[in-house]
Each structure stands twice: as C-alpha cells, then as structure tokens.
Amino acid sequence: MAAQLTTPATDPAARVVGLRERKKQRTRDALVEAAHRLFLQQGFGHTTVDEIAAAVDVSQRTFFRYFANKDEVALAVMADAEDYFIECLRGRPAGESPLQALRASIVQCWRDLASSRHDGPSGVTAALELMQMIEDTPTLLAAHLRRITEQEQVVAGLLAAREGLDPAVDLRPKVMAAVFGGVLRSAHLAWSAQPEDSGPDGMIELIERHFDQLGPALAGDWRS
Incomplete structure (x- = not known):
C-alpha cells in the first residue's frame, strides 16, 4: 500500500x-x-512591567519572553511599522528610481496600516499616538533614534x-537613506x-x- 502523503494542513504536528x-x-x-x-x-515613567503583565493576566517572566524591557514594548508599534515599510520597499518595481521607490513604499505603508487589515496594536492609530510620547521621553527617543540609524x-x-552598486564605494545609497530618514x-x-489630530490622512499629506x-x-535656489 502506498504511503499516505501528509501536508501541513493535515499534519497534526504542524497544526500544533x-x-x-x-x-x-x-x-x-x-x-x-x-x-x-x-x-x-498614566505616562511611560509611571507604568511598570508588572502592571503591563497584570493587565494581560500573565507573569512578569512571560513579559520578558517577548520584550527585553519597557522601552522595547513601547517601541514595538513603531518597529512593526518600520519592518512593514522595509517589506514594501523590497516589493517595489525595479524600474522605479530610488527616490520613487522610497516615496511609494512609505505612502503604501501608511495607507495599508490605516486600512482595516491593520487594526489593533500594530495599527496606524497606535503608531501616531505613540509619536509624541517617544519625543517626550529621552530614553525612548534615544532607542528610537538608534533603530532609525539601523533602518x-x-x-x-x-x-x-x-541599483547594482557597492555601498562601500558608492555613497549614494547611504546618502539617500539618510536624507529619506530626515x-x-x-x-x-x-x-x-499640529493642534488637531489629522489622523493617517494628515500624515500621508x-x-x-x-x-x-x-x-x-x-x-534649488532658496532665495528665489
């Protein structure tokens, strides 16, 4: 009798x-x-890891399985958005110039995050709400800027x-990445x-x- 093939959909171990x-x-x-x-x-400084874990009904030990510290969980939303941007950039057509690809990728990223497919803790609303907190918290800002440099x-x-370039010889990719980050x-x-929350549409604009x-x-000539 021929052996029965097991696919990921029917394999009990895969399902587990x-x-x-x-x-x-x-x-x-x-x-x-x-x-x-x-x-x-209640503010970043007044929130403890124990409070975060208790809110989800898990132990502090469980929290540290997912995040190294409080800074990392605070930046997780932005980190997820940044990772999605990289995914968008990898998928851009090869015929686009570097600037066109970067611009299209970040706009696509924000629009997708604003859609119903990206609701929840990784959604655009969470990212927008966290921006000001990051800017106002020195430790978070330092960690965020380090991640921006890595990105x-x-x-x-x-x-x-x-572009088929060697970034060790041709500086244009590094310069473009730095300008884009700025x-x-x-x-x-x-x-x-802005005095009023304009939401993701305002950010894209x-x-x-x-x-x-x-x-x-x-x-250009700035004086003209």
Whole structure:
C-alpha cells in the first residue's frame, strides 16, 4: 500500500505548531496593546512591567519572553511599522528610481496600516499616538533614534542591491537613506506639532508635501 502523503494542513504536528505560534502572537499583541493603553493613561515613567503583565493576566517572566524591557514594548508599534515599510520597499518595481521607490513604499505603508487589515496594536492609530510620547521621553527617543540609524543601513543596502552598486564605494545609497530618514522625521515632528489630530490622512499629506519639497531644498535656489 502506498504511503499516505501528509501536508501541513493535515499534519497534526504542524497544526500544533501553528496554534502555538498564533497563541504567542496574540500574547505579544495583548502586551503591546496593554502597554500602549497604560502609557497613554498614566505616562511611560509611571507604568511598570508588572502592571503591563497584570493587565494581560500573565507573569512578569512571560513579559520578558517577548520584550527585553519597557522601552522595547513601547517601541514595538513603531518597529512593526518600520519592518512593514522595509517589506514594501523590497516589493517595489525595479524600474522605479530610488527616490520613487522610497516615496511609494512609505505612502503604501501608511495607507495599508490605516486600512482595516491593520487594526489593533500594530495599527496606524497606535503608531501616531505613540509619536509624541517617544519625543517626550529621552530614553525612548534615544532607542528610537538608534533603530532609525539601523533602518537607514538596511535601506541603504536595499537601494544598493536594486541599483547594482557597492555601498562601500558608492555613497549614494547611504546618502539617500539618510536624507529619506530626515524627511520622515521632519514629517512626523510636523504632524505631532499640529493642534488637531489629522489622523493617517494628515500624515500621508505631510509626507507627500515634504517629498515635493525635497528636490528644491537640495538643488534649488532658496532665495528665489
């Protein structure tokens, strides 16, 4: 008798692994959501790891399986958004210029995060709400800026690979990645300074306006 083929869909072991991974993801999302809520309610400095764990009905030990410290859980929403941006950039058509690919990727990222498919602790609302808290908390800001620097290196590597360049010799990928990071940070700060919450549409509009000004800012006559 021929051996019966076992597919991932019918393999009991695969189903158990799948269930375990989904449970881990739900626990992580719950911790991020609880931390986000507590940070906004009582401030980052006044919120403890024990409070975050208790809000999800897990132990402190369980918390530390997912996050190294309080800073990391606070930045998880932004980190997830940044990782999704990298995914978008990898998927851009090869015919786009580096600047076109970067601009299209960040706009796609924000629009997708604003859609119903990305509700919850990784959604755009959470990311927008956390921006001001990050700027107002020195330890979070330092950690966030370190991650931005790491992301610039990833972006530079992707741009170099797209264009067939050696980033150790050709500095353009690193320069473009640094300029792109500066444009985004400027747009984020401008959004945070607005008197009213304009939501993800307002953020996308600000990003587009900043990119529209990039060419004239770099090469144009500012006095004209």
